[in-house]
Amino acid sequence: MELCLAISPGELTRAEQKILDYINTNTDAFLFSSIGQLARRLGLSDATVSRFARHVGCTDFKELKSLVVEQAAGPAAKMAGTLSQDGGFSPIAWLERQQLYLQKTAQQLDQVEFDRAADALVSARRIFLHGKNASSSLANMLAFRLRRLGLPVSLLPSGGSELLEGLLQAEEQDLVVMFSFSKLSREGRVILDHSKTVGYQTLAFVSRTCIPPEEQADISLFAYRGEEKEYHSMSAPTALLDVLTVAVTERLGQRGSDSLERLHQLKTSYFPLG
Structure with missing residues (x-):
């Protein structure tokens, strides 16, 4: 997929471009990663990932995931969207x-x-x-x-x-x-x-x-x-x-x-x- 952002890719730092490239090329893996897992995978800090989310117009990492779910397609995106509902998965819910x-x-x-x-x-x-x-x-x-x-x-x-x-x-x-x-x-x-x-x-x-x-x-x-x-x-x-x-x-x-x-x-x- 190609994530559509509210800012131009040219406005991103090198680290942020790395995050964006990972989202575009590994969408399913991103959707099932925590902020810590994504940061370790890319060799970045949690704070850098958080700043990227805010820089592209999201309040936090969770909202960034929701943005990706809205634009993505396929069963992985649907499952991730379901898991993100109501603050996390609950069998009772x-x-x-x-x-x-x-x-x-x-x-x-x-x-x-x-x-x-x-x-x-x-x-x-x-x-x-x-x-x-x-x-x-x-x-x-x-x-x-x-x-x-x-x-x-x-x-x-x-x-x-x-x-x-x-x-x-x-x-x-x-x-x-x-x-x-x-x-x-x-x-x-x-x-x-x-x-x-x-x-x-x-x-x-x-x-x-x-x-x-x-x-x-x-x-x-x-x-x-x-x-x-x-x-x-x-x-x-x-x-x-x-x-x-x-x-x-x-x-x-x-x-x-x-x-x-x-x-x-x-x-x-x-x-x-x-």
Whole structure:
């Protein structure tokens, strides 16, 4: 990254230019360094680092880090921004923050859209799930939950030509579920575009409230994951998948209960101690 300052680099001392160069070329390491660690790494004093922070318009080293977080991008910057909140990391404060995320998700929940999602899962001839990177864990969890209820579920490959080979199996009356939180991926665009030709329905889990029409799935469910510069939590999306599973189970009625009972009998027969 290239840190934008309120002063010209020419106004910096040689030691300050050394600090700036380190921030620009080792942003992730800087974000996770204390003032003492940074000073020792660069062979400078803590006071020199403090003066640099004030010289570039920050009140202290902590504010300098916040400035870098605002301008940086990537998972390290998000994690550093999260750790710097509320005066430092606290597991209790983190868990309380997740409660806030759940509340925001609940406030944004569209009951009509949620019902459409549950109905689509129950009525689909086949269900295809696509998740990549961190979202792959959500796709796997949803596949596990739905498969136990006896629903026909398949996991699509995360990308490349293998995704196309899997997507080739999706037809009309099928449902393709995708996770499209911060932005629509290239694979997501393929899924939405191909649905126009084939006619399968699409369900997307999103964390944006304003989505361009061309990026919208047939059904969308919102889950709040934190601010743009924060570490993006999976607490709310996971809870949303769980409540959707419960709603699907309710709709399946005896059909779902029978599937769970058959699974229990198989476990008892083959893995009696499991």
